[in-house]
Amino acid sequence: MKRILYTLLLAGTFVFSSCTDELNQIPHIETTSANVYNEPANYKQVLAKLYASFVINGQEKGGGNADLSSNNGQDYMRCYFNLQECGTDELASTWLEGDKVGDLTYLSWDANDTWVSDMYYHIYYTIALCNEFLRNAGDEQISKFAESDQADIRTYRAEARFLRALAYYHALDLFRNIPFVTENDPVGSFIPPRYTGTEVFSYIESELTAIEEVLPSRSEAEYGRVSQAAAYTLLAKLYLNAKVYTGTERYTDCITYCKKVIAQGYTLEPEYAKLFNADNHKRTNEIILPLTVDAEHTVSWGATTYIICGEVSNTSDYQKPEAYGVTQGWGMFRIRGEVPALFETADGRAMFFTEGQSQYLDVIDDQSNGYFVEKWTNLTDAGEAASNTVDGGVDTDFPLFRLADVYLMLAESVVRGGQGSDRATALGYVNLLRQRAFGNDSGNIQDGEMTPDFILDERARELYWECTRRTDLIRYDKFTTANYLWQWKGGVKAGAAVNSKYNVYPIPTTDLTANPNLYNENY
Numbered sequence: 127m128k129r130i131l132y133t134l135l136l137a138g139t140f141v142f143s144s145c146t147d148e149l150n151q152i153p154h155i156e157t158t159s160a161n162v163y164n165e166p167a168n169y170k171q172v173l174a175k176l177y178a179s180f181v182i183n184g185q186e187k188g189g190g191n192a193d194l195s196s197n198n199g200q201d202y203m204r205c206y207f208n209l210q211e212c213g214t215d216e217l218a219s220t221w222l223e224g225d226k227v228g229d230l231t232y233l234s235w236d237a238n239d240t241w242v243s244d245m246y247y248h249i250y251y252t253i254a255l256c257n258e259f260l261r262n263a264g265d266e267q268i269s270k271f272a273e274s275d276q277a278d279i280r281t282y283r284a285e286a287r288f289l290r291a292l293a294y295y296h297a298l299d300l301f302r303n304i305p306f307v308t309e310n311d312p313v314g315s316f317i318p319p320r321y322t323g324t325e326v327f328s329y330i331e332s333e334l335t336a337i338e339e340v341l342p343s344r345s346e347a348e349y350g351r352v353s354q355a356a357a358y359t360l361l362a363k364l365y366l367n368a369k370v371y372t373g374t375e376r377y378t379d380c381i382t383y384c385k386k387v388i389a390q391g392y393t394l395e396p397e398y399a400k401l402f403n404a405d406n407h408k409r410t411n412e413i414i415l416p417l418t419v420d421a422e423h424t425v426s427w428g429a430t431t432y433i434i435c436g437e438v439s440n441t442s443d444y445q446k447p448e449a450y451g452v453t454q455g456w457g458m459f460r461i462r463g464e465v466p467a468l469f470e471t472a473d474g475r476a477m478f479f480t481e482g483q484s485q486y487l488d489v490i491d492d493q494s495n496g497y498f499v500e501k502w503t504n505l506t507d508a509g510e511a512a513s514n515t516v517d518g519g520v521d522t523d524f525p526l527f528r529l530a531d532v533y534l535m536l537a538e539s540v541v542r543g544g545q546g547s548d549r550a551t552a553l554g555y556v557n558l559l560r561q562r563a564f565g566n567d568s569g570n571i572q573d574g575e576m577t578p579d580f581i582l583d584e585r586a587r588e589l590y591w592e593c594t595r596r597t598d599l600i601r602y603d604k605f606t607t608a609n610y611l612w613q614w615k616g617g618v619k620a621g622a623a624v625n626s627k628y629n630v631y632p633i634p635t636t637d638l639t640a641n642p643n644l645y646n647e648n649y
Contacts, residue, residue, distance in 0.1 A: 163262040166275035172259050173282045176289050177350070179252040180417050181429045181524070194251055197240035198226065202252065203417060203524060204428025205245035209300060209631065210593040214605075215464045215612035216586070218487055218496045220457055231490065232617035233606065233624045237632040237649050246634050249297045253307065256290035259283075260309035284337040288352045291333045292360060298326045298371060299597055302630045305641060320643045324372045327364065334361050344390045349407060350418040350523075358386040359414050359527040366535050370601055377544030384536035385547065387414065392529040394562055398475055401528065402502045404451060404512030404521040414527040421513030421521040430502065431519035432458070433591065437499045444481040451504030451511035452520070460496030462487060464612045465590055468583050475563045475587055477501040490614045499591060530559055530588050538581045549573055556581075559588055578602070600629050 162168050183201040184192040192199065211217040212230035222228040229235040235242055263283045268276050297304045304326060305318035321329070338357040347353035362383040368376035395401050395412040406413065419430050426432075438455030439445045447455045461478065463486035469476035478497035487495040504520040506512050512521035533555035540552040553576055560569040571580070582602050585594065596605060604610035606628050611621030627648035638644050 163267065166268075166271045166279060169259075169263065169279050169282050173285060176252070176255050176259060176286055177418070178424060179248075179255055180289075181419055182424050182426050183428065194244075194247055197244050200244065200432075201426050201428035202245075202248040203430075204426075204432045205241055205248055206296065207428075207432065207593055208241050209245050210596045211591065213615075213628075214595040214599060215462045215615075216590050216595045218460045218462050218490050218614070220459060220491050220493050222491045225458065231614065233615065233628045234617060235628075235631070237635045237638070237646060239632075242631045243634040243636065245300065245631070246297075246637065249293050249300075250305075250307075252293040253290055253297075256286045256293070257307065257309040257311075258313075259286045260290075280340065281342065284340040285352045287333050287337050288341065288357055288360070291330045294326060294330050295360060295364060298323060298330065299367070300631045301633060302326075302371070303647075304633070305637070305644060317641055317643060320645075327368065327371045330364055331361065334364075344392070349410065350416060352415065353390075355387050355390045355392070356415040356527060358383045358390075359532060362387065362532065362535050366539060367597060367601055375542070377539035377542050378546055379544075380539040381536055381544045381546040384532050384539070387529070387532045388536075392532075394529060394558060396562065398562055399477065399501070399503075400507065401525055402522065403506065404504050405507045406523050406525065408507075409525070412529045413523075413525040414529065414532075415525075416523040417526050418523050419520065421515075421518035425519045427519060429519075430522045430524050431515065433524075434502045434504050434520045434522060435515055437502060439479075439493055439498060441493050442482055442498075445479050445498060448511065450500070450502075451506075451513075451515075453511075453514055453516045457493050460493070460498050461590070462496060462613055465586055466497055468586055470564075470569065472565075472568065473563045473587065474565065475501075487613050488619070501591060525592070531585075531592075531594070533559060534581060534585050534588065537576065538578065538585075541576060541578050541581060549576065552576065556584065559584070563587070605629055 162172065179193070180202045183194070183199065208227055208230055212219060212227050213233045219225060219227045219231055222231060226240050229239055230241055260283060263279055263286070268279045271279070302323045304321060306321040306326065306329070307316070307318040311318070334357045338354055341352055341354045341357055344353050344355050362380050365376035365380035365383065368374055392414065393411045395409045400406065401409050401412065407416070407418070417429065418424070419426065434450060435452050435454070435456040436458030438447050438450050438452055438457070440455045440457035445455070447453060460483070466476065466478055466485055477500040479500050480497050482494060483497050484495050485497060489495055502522065504512050504515060504522055513519065536547060537552035537556050540547050540549055553571070553573055556576060557567070557570045560571065561567055563569060582598060585598050599605035599610070606624045606626050608623040613619060613621055616622035616624045625648070632646045632649040633644050638646070
């Protein structure tokens, strides 16, 4: 078995009953099994559920017996992918109406958008799971167990705090001023207060710094579980975007934590494409934290199944599903023409299917307009399909954090004036990425070329379809403004600026009704 935790996922599904009421409030954990926390082994089973909440939507295959009664019935990662990619230059959706992503695509959503609402409630469902675990994992609650079991549970507790911090980071980035609840708050009738972005930022920072040394080192952590390097990476991401979240730059802190990640001994995977295939669980040299997906135990029609099946045409006479390890293509999306234009001819990261396709989009939801992306596959290293995608989805993990992103975060922070590293070091890291991409040093850049805009473009070349683009464009003040236009931005073929309110998603109307402490600016 290539994964850890999956048998635990099956064994642990009894822990929580589904939350199937209407989404009119922050979901809290319903009654847990009376004896679940009486045995130390059960804590790991519950922990598995916390991890799984990012990639599956229910207790049964494909999201059956759903955890949440949601608008679209899809998992956390499908929601996150749509909110981070649909409105950017990295994605053109074919199925605008069927998948209800038209407003995301054209940057015209409101507080009733179904994907925005589903993302919001998935975040708070995961937070609620973590809170319930932590309520039952305090020193007093675990004092009845053997010391070795207590030590294990303290590590699980740190992992749960990380996963909660990750969910709060997504809430901060997407929604900014949000309701706040922890394990110290009562369950049920409690109405959470509204925290500002600055307050949420400070909380995430304090949680991560409190647990960073409690978490296992890279060499000690099991695959698919949180290590110290994951906490360092999330802190680096937090600090990189600090000016957006709080109004104060923290680039020096970003550099500090990037260096901590690098000191853990990660190295670049020599073959870029292998980071995104069905054997990418073997890429622990570069992947710092994956969201693990398995075609047997965590079958989902979202997560990486959505990405991989979605990138393959279901109408093309040229593109063949078997070349990507999928049984059939869904034809969901392509990439808008501006991103392929960023690549030089010899750049091996330009993994696009172009035959029969135009680069640019006269019509955004015409499958022949725009290149298909070939970066993600369900193929093993041997070139074989890892699973029957009709029956079990794909078997490819999502590399949530990887070393290449850390190199680029450090480089951007140096270029923006952060202290603790230098331009020569940053340039070296950037050129390592380009040497992998070009197969030699022909793509290397010189110091004078390493500008903020170059780093943004390099992030697109390295990280496209990895759920970073919206955040990056906002940090560069290019997501809603006229500073950068791409086709169909704002619903206009030539691209148009939109209201700056679209830098932040609205808290859903259902939760505004349920919680008088909440409100949206500008919506």
